[in-house]
């Protein structure tokens with residue numbers, strides 16, 4: 001029994017974090033926000049460098065040119081992408097499509113489970129979708145995309161529809177469930193990273209900002225809110241790691257663990273966003289301040305692919321109603 | 327990451343599970359916070375000890391099994407899963423023993439650990455006083471040097487002492503140097519409660535059981551070997567082992583996993599009456615119990631690698647105590663009108679509400695988290 005990341009997993013995450021910090025600073029995220037309305041595919045900051053690092057194909061099998069890693073290996077790196085609010089369909093491409101897409105030159109997004117939207121659908125070559133109980137690939141050319149504006153404009157969201165016959169099946173119900181579960185574990189990891197980043201920035205801010213002649217971080221009302229965020233992160237993180245193990249090794253109850261992780265990480269990130277804004281005061285409410293780049297991503301990802309209540313209900317159907325594991 | 331148990335650990339689990347299946351009393355014992363109940367629980371402790379299961383992580387020579395932290399965790403999980411009796415010896419074995427192992431002399435360890443393991447001697451914790459709760463360093467109970475006798479004379483009052491009326495011994499903090507700073511002049515004493523000059527008066531907790539006590543000291547004499555660690559080092563010793571109380575040792579995840587399982591069973595019986603809000607709250611509790619168990623795996627991994635429990639224990643204290651409250655609130659919602667009945671759930675609910683108060687209130691824990699983990703200014 002050993003519940004900890006390996007040095008390799010951690011150093012991979014550190015390398016990914018360094019690339020993200022260099023390649024997608026807030027200015028570049030904002031530039032993407034400005035491009036929200038263009039129909040043309042946009043260049044995603046950091047993606048070329050992360051592709052060079054192997055991150056984008058980390059979960060693809062080696063015979064298909066990937067790194068052949070599993071979800072556990074890549075979770076710390078996914079957390080790092082969340083900390084940086086890395087834009088782009090990283091989770092969809094790496095966690096969801098990676099293991100099922102043979103062609104490494106292709107970029108993918110996905111919309112599975114209760115997700116009506118795909119992020120960056122217009123910026124990718126192929127979409128992973130569920131048609132009936134089958135896991136399918138849908139070429140962008142065969143997809144009917146209706147552009148929608150996410151609260152996080154960097155997501156370049158689209159509602160995805162298709163004509164019968166357009167999606168190409170690549171797996172049955174088991175593969176469909178597995179792809180969905182890998183996806184929500186990836187989003188859960190990013191939500192954790194977002195929560196961590198918001199907590200850190202807010203702690204920095206409340207140490208610096210003075211009112212009544214003292215740092216506002218010395219006020220207990222502020223301290224206790226941020227302590228609660230720290231607690232929420234502390235107990236969501238192990239569920240995400242546990243879910244990574246489950247989707248890699250457990251088969252049977254993987255869906256339950258994955259949904260527990262997504263629910264807990266979504267709640268932690270929403271709490272972090274709420275308290276981060278409150279502890280910043282009006283400055284956090286301004287468009288110029290960067291907090292909302294993280295906050296809005298958290299709001300988006302916490303709802304994407306099933307919100308916390310949806311995932312708890314999925315857990316309930318197994319744990320309470322005794323249905324077979326998803 | 328490797329979430330599989332070794333064959334040795336699995337064998338240990340089966341042994342514990344089988345022993346508990348054969349030995350756990352079919353009918354719950356009377357409350358350990360009453361005099362008769364305490365005696366019944368000590369009888370249970372004696373049987374646990376005979377099976378070398380009362381203190382599995384201790385050295386064999388003190389009645390343990392030299393079990394590592396993983397086996398300890400397995401033991402706890404099985405213990406709670408089996409619905410085995412509460413540990414009335416917990417303040418000794420979980421709170422004092424870590425301090426004895428770290429700061430006690432070999433003579434003190436030999437003297438105190440074996441009877442603690444068997445339940446022949448039982449310990450209560452003498453920290454709080456009427457004027458010193460959260461502000462523990464404000465304690466006024468004193469120990470005055472008695473040079474002629476070659477020891478110390480104790481004066482003052484401890485309160486809220488759990489099961490003080492039934493225990494044989496008290497470990498507590500006393501001020502030995504009134505001129506030193508608040509935290510400096512404190513000393514950690516090991517005191518038999520039967521000696522002259524000690525008066526114990528039990529009183530009722532919220533549930534009416536006599537689980538609290540006031541302990542009065544009026545010149546009670548103890549010799550030098552009643553001091554744990556150095557004179558004047560009491561604060562440091564108490565704080566070094568406070569993490570045991572806040573974290574894992576006092577409240578292992580097995581306890582909450584078992585409570586969540588019982589809650590799910592209750593839900594199956596009462597689901598007809600339960601609305602969607604209760605269903606959602608119940609799942610939240612189940613997820614939180616699993617989160618606590620998973621976080622514990624991370625903590626035990628670090629402790630198996632030699633790390634000491636630190637301020638992170640404050641995170642666990644807030645989490646488990648609030649989880650326990652939520653579990654019992656959901657149970658009350660499921661019970662409907664029967665939630666009014668004075669039964670095991672009502673008792674559990676009342677005790678759960680004490681969790682955010684004892685072992686350092688959750689407000690104090692949040693201060694610790696903010697100041698020591700998040701680096702916010704005091």
Ligand SMILES: Cc1cc2nc3c(=O)[nH]c(=O)nc-3n(C[C@H](O)[C@H](O)[C@H](O)COP(=O)(O)OP(=O)(O)OC[C@H]3O[C@@H](n4cnc5c(N)ncnc54)[C@H](O)[C@@H]3O)c2cc1C
Nearest residue numbers: 451452453454459460486487488680683684685686687689
């Ligand atoms: C069931 C139970 C068993 C116990 N067993 C023992 C025992 O065996 N031995 C023992 O020594 N003690 C025991 N205690 C006592 C326990 O340690 C104290 O209750 C605890 O330390 C709080 O002290 P207090 O009750 O005096 O509350 P106070 O310190 O008076 O606090 C009252 C309220 O003010 C808040 N508060 C105080 N200071 C601050 C601050 N700085 N910032 C924010 N809020 C603050 C508290 O959080 C609390 O909400 C037990 C208590 C209970 C409920």
